[in-house]
Amino acid sequence: MSAVIEEHHHHGPDKGIMRWVFTTNHKDIGTLYLWFSFVMFLTAGLMALGIRAELFQPGLQIMQPELFNQLTTMHGLAMVFGAVMPAFVGLANWLVPMMIGAPDMALPRMNNYSFWILPFAFGMLISTFFMDGGAPNFGWTFYAPLSTDYAPPSVTFFIFSIHMMGISSIMGSINIIVTILNLRAPGMTLMKMPLFVWTWLITAYLLIAVMPVLAGVVTMMLMDIHFGTAFFNAGGGGDPVLFQHVFWFFGHPEVYIMILPAFGIVSAIIPTFARKRLFGYDSMVYATASIAFLSFIVWAHHMFTVGIPIAGELYFMYATLLIAVPTGVKIFNWVATMWQGSMTFETPMLFSIAFVILFSIGGFSGLMLAITPVDFQYHDTYFVVAHFHYVLVPGSIFSIMAAVYYWLPKWTGNMYDETLGKTHFWLSFIGVNITFFPQHFVGLAGMPRRIPDYALQFADWNMVSSCGAFLFGFSQVFFLFIVIKCIRGGKKATDQVWEGAHGLEWTIPSPAPYHTFTTPPKNLAEAHG
Amino acid sequence: MAESNQYKTIRQLLFLVVGMFGFGFAMVPLYDLVCEVTGLNGKTAGKYVEQETQIVREDRLVTIQFLASNNANMPWEFRPKVRTLKVHPGEMNSTEFYVRNVTRETMVAQAIPSVTPFRAAEFLHKTECFCFEQQQLATGEDLDMPLRFIIDSNIPEDITTLTLSYTLYDVTEQTGSLAVN
Numbered sequence: 052m053s054a055v056i057e058e059h060h061h062h063g064p065d066k067g068i069m070r071w072v073f074t075t076n077h078k079d080i081g082t083l084y085l086w087f088s089f090v091m092f093l094t095a096g097l098m099a100l101g102i103r104a105e106l107f108q109p110g111l112q113i114m115q116p117e118l119f120n121q122l123t124t125m126h127g128l129a130m131v132f133g134a135v136m137p138a139f140v141g142l143a144n145w146l147v148p149m150m151i152g153a154p155d156m157a158l159p160r161m162n163n164y165s166f167w168i169l170p171f172a173f174g175m176l177i178s179t180f181f182m183d184g185g186a187p188n189f190g191w192t193f194y195a196p197l198s199t200d201y202a203p204p205s206v207t208f209f210i211f212s213i214h215m216m217g218i219s220s221i222m223g224s225i226n227i228i229v230t231i232l233n234l235r236a237p238g239m240t241l242m243k244m245p246l247f248v249w250t251w252l253i254t255a256y257l258l259i260a261v262m263p264v265l266a267g268v269v270t271m272m273l274m275d276i277h278f279g280t281a282f283f284n285a286g287g288g289g290d291p292v293l294f295q296h297v298f299w300f301f302g303h304p305e306v307y308i309m310i311l312p313a314f315g316i317v318s319a320i321i322p323t324f325a326r327k328r329l330f331g332y333d334s335m336v337y338a339t340a341s342i343a344f345l346s347f348i349v350w351a352h353h354m355f356t357v358g359i360p361i362a363g364e365l366y367f368m369y370a371t372l373l374i375a376v377p378t379g380v381k382i383f384n385w386v387a388t389m390w391q392g393s394m395t396f397e398t399p400m401l402f403s404i405a406f407v408i409l410f411s412i413g414g415f416s417g418l419m420l421a422i423t424p425v426d427f428q429y430h431d432t433y434f435v436v437a438h439f440h441y442v443l444v445p446g447s448i449f450s451i452m453a454a455v456y457y458w459l460p461k462w463t464g465n466m467y468d469e470t471l472g473k474t475h476f477w478l479s480f481i482g483v484n485i486t487f488f489p490q491h492f493v494g495l496a497g498m499p500r501r502i503p504d505y506a507l508q509f510a511d512w513n514m515v516s517s518c519g520a521f522l523f524g525f526s527q528v529f530f531l532f533i534v535i536k537c538i539r540g541g542k543k544a545t546d547q548v549w550e551g552a553h554g555l556e557w558t559i560p561s562p563a564p565y566h567t568f569t570t571p572p573k574n575l576a577e578a579h580g
Numbered sequence: 581m582a583e584s585n586q587y588k589t590i591r592q593l594l595f596l597v598v599g600m601f602g603f604g605f606a607m608v609p610l611y612d613l614v615c616e617v618t619g620l621n622g623k624t625a626g627k628y629v630e631q632e633t634q635i636v637r638e639d640r641l642v643t644i645q646f647l648a649s650n651n652a653n654m655p656w657e658f659r660p661k662v663r664t665l666k667v668h669p670g671e672m673n674s675t676e677f678y679v680r681n682v683t684r685e686t687m688v689a690q691a692i693p694s695v696t697p698f699r700a701a702e703f704l705h706k707t708e709c710f711c712f713e714q715q716q717l718a719t720g721e722d723l724d725m726p727l728r729f730i731i732d733s734n735i736p737e738d739i740t741t742l743t744l745s746y747t748l749y750d751v752t753e754q755t756g757s758l759a760v761n
Contacts, residue, residue, distance in 0.1 A: 157586055158586075158590075200652075221597055224593075225590060225593045225594070225597075228589065228593060229586050229589045229590055229593070232585075232589055233585050233586050233589060259593055259596050259597055259600070260596065260600050261600070262597075262600075263597050263598070263599075263600035263601035263603075263604060264600055264601070264603065264604040264607075265604075266601060266604070267601050267603075267604025267605055268604060271604075271605075271608075279753070279754050281754065282608060284749075285651075285692045285747065285749065286651060286690050286692065286749025286750070286751050286754070287690070287749075287751060287754050290611070290612075290615070293607070293608065293611045296607065296611060297604055297607050300604075300607065358698065360698065360699070
C-alpha cells in the first residue's frame with residue numbers, strides 16, 4: 052500500500068518507530084491517542100479489579116488499607132485523565148478533519164507535542180507506586196488537607212503530572228477549536244457540522260476554561276506543601292473548603308467534558324442504523340450548549356454536606372435539576388430518531404442503544420443525588436459510586452466502544468467480526484450491570500465509598516458486584532482481540548461502510564488514505580446525518 | 581486569509597487560558613469575600629468597631645458556649661476558663677481561654693474561630709480577641725488569653741444559643757520569626 056503511494060511521489064508515512072514519534076498526521080496521532088487510552092483503560096481496570104477483589108468479602112484479604120486507598124485514587128485518575136479523555140481526543144483527531152473536509156488539524160506539530168506529553172505524565176504518575184510512602188492515596192478528588200498536610204511525599208509528582216496532562220489537554224483543545232473554526236470546507240456552515248464536531252467544539256471550550264483552574268488548584272497545593280503558603284490551611288488564614296470550591300469549579304465541567312463527545316458519537320450512530328436523519332439537530336446543538344453553560348454554575352452540589360447556607364443549597368439544587376431539561380431533550384431526540392426507523396442492530400448500534408438506556412439510569416440517580424435533603428444520606432456512599440460509574444462506564448466508555456466499532460472499518464479498511472462484536476457487547480452489557488447496579492442497593496443501605504472493609508450486611512451484593520467486575524474486565528481483553536483481528540484482516544469494507552451512513556468521512560475510500568481532503572470537498576449535501 | 585484567522589483564534593484562546601488560570605487564584609479572595617458577606621463557615625469578622633450604639637436588651641438572654649480544640653499534631657493544653665455564659669445582647673462581656681505550651685520547644689500558635697449556627701456569625705462582635713494575633717510560648721509557659729465580645733442587639737429572636745469554637749494551630753514553621761530558641 053505505502054509502496055504504491057511512494058511511486059506516485061506522495062508523502063506517505065515514515066518507516067519504523069520514528070513514524071510515530073515525529074508524526075504530525077492527524078490519523079496517526081488519533082491512533083496513538085486511542086492506543087494510549089486503551090493501555091490506560093486496561094491499567095486502571097486492573098486497579099479496579101484489585102479493589103473489587105478486596106471487596107469480594109468483608110474483612111481484609113489481599114491488601115492493606117494503605118494500598119487500597121492508593122488503588123482507588125490511581126484508578127480514578129488514570130480512568131478520567133488517561134483513558135476517557137485521551138480516547139475522545141483520539142476520536143476527535145481521527146474524525147474532525149474528515150468530517151469537516153479539512154486536510155489535517157490546524158496545528159499539526161502542536162498536535163504531536165500534546166500527545167507525547169501524556170505518556171510521560173502517566174509514566175510519572177504510575178511510578179509513584181514504587182516511591183517511599185506509596186502513590187497518592189487521597190482519592191481522585193484530592194481534597195486538602197488530605198492531599199497537603201497528610202499526603203505521601205509522592206504528591207509532588209502527582210501535581211507535576213496533573214500540570215503536564217493539563218498542558219496536553221489545553222494544547223489539544225486549542226488545536227480542535229482552531230481546526231473547527233478555520234478549516235471547514237467551503238459551504239460547511241456551523242449549523243451543517245456533524246453533531247460530533249459540535250459537541251467537541253463545545254467540549255474544547257470547556258477544557259480551555261477549566262483545565263487552567265485545575266492547574267491553579269494544584270499549584271496552590273504545591274505552594275502550601277513546599278513554600279509555606281496557607282491557601283488551604285486554616286492556621287494560616289486559609290480554608291480547606293476553598294479547595295473543594297476551586298476543585299469542583301473545575302470538576303463539574305470536567306464530568307461534562309467526559310460525556311459531551313459521547314453525545315456526539317451516539318448522535319452519529321443512531322441515525323445510521325435507524326436509517327433516518329437525526330431528529331431535532333438544532334435542538335441537539337442548543338441542548339449541548341445549555342448543558343455546557345449550566346455545568347459552570349452547579350459545582351457546589353458536590354459539597355452539600357460541607358455547610359452551605361440554606362439559600363445556597365436550594366440554588367445549587369434547582370440549578371442542578373435544571374440540567375435534566377437539555378439532557379432530556381437529547382434522550383427524547385435519540386428515541387424519536389429511532390421511532391419508526393428501519394433499525395438494524397449491529398454492534399455500534401447495540402452499544403449506542405445501551406448508552407441511551409443506561410446513561411438515563413445514571414442521569415436519574417444523579418437527579419436523586421441533586422436533591423439536597425436526601426443527598427445528606429447519599430453523600431459519599433456507594434450510591435454515588437453507582438451513579439458516576441453508570442454515566443461513565445455504560446455512558447462514556449460504551450460510546451467510545453460504539454465509536455471504535457462504527458469507524459473501525461473506515462480506519463482499517465476491514466469489517467470487524469460482527470458475531471464477536473455482538474458477543475463483546477453482551478458480555479460488557481451484562482458485566483457492567485452486574486457490577487454497578489447492586490452498588491445502588493448497598494449505597495442506599497449506607498455503605499461508605501473508599502473503604503477496604505465493610506459491615507456484613509453488605510457482603511452479598513459486594514460479592515455479586517465483584518463477579519460482574521471480573522466479567523466486564525475480562526471481556527475488554529476480548530475487545531482488544533477483536534480490534535487486532537480487524538486490523539489484520541477481514542471482509543473488505545466499502546467506502547460507505549454502513550448502508551445508512553451519511554457524512555464526509557464516508558465519501559473517502561476505506562481504509563482512509565494517509566492524506567484526505569487535500570482539496571476541499573464539493574458535495575456537502577449529506578454533511579450531517 | 582486562513583493563516584491570520586488562525587492566529588487570531590489562537591491568541592484569543594491563549595488569553596482565555598491565562599485568564600482562567602488567574603480566575604482560579606481570584607477565587608481565593610472572592611471566597612473570603614463571600615464568606616464574610618454570608619457568614620459562610622461561621623467565619624467571624626476582625627476587630628469590631630462600634631458603628632451604632634448597642635442597646636442592651638435586658639429582656640433577652642442568649643447562651644454562648646465556648647469550645648477549644650487542637651488541630652492535629654498540636655500538643656498544647658488549650659481550654660476555655662468558662663464553658664458557658666448567659667449574656668444580654670448589646671452588653672459587653674469578657675472571658676478568658678487558658679493555654680500552656682507542654683512541649684520542650686518554643687512554639688507559635690494561632691487560634692481560628694468558628695461560630696455555629698453560621699448565620700449567628702455576623703451578630704458576634706469581638707472587640708478584643710487572642711485570635712487577632714499569634715501566641716509565642718516558651719517551654720512550660722502558660723497564658724490566660726482575653727476575649728471581649730458583644731452579641732449584637734439585633735440578633736434574630738430564634739437564636740437562643742450560639743457556639744464559639746476555637747481550633748489551635750501550630751504555626752511555628754510558617755512564622756519563622758522565633759525570637760529565641
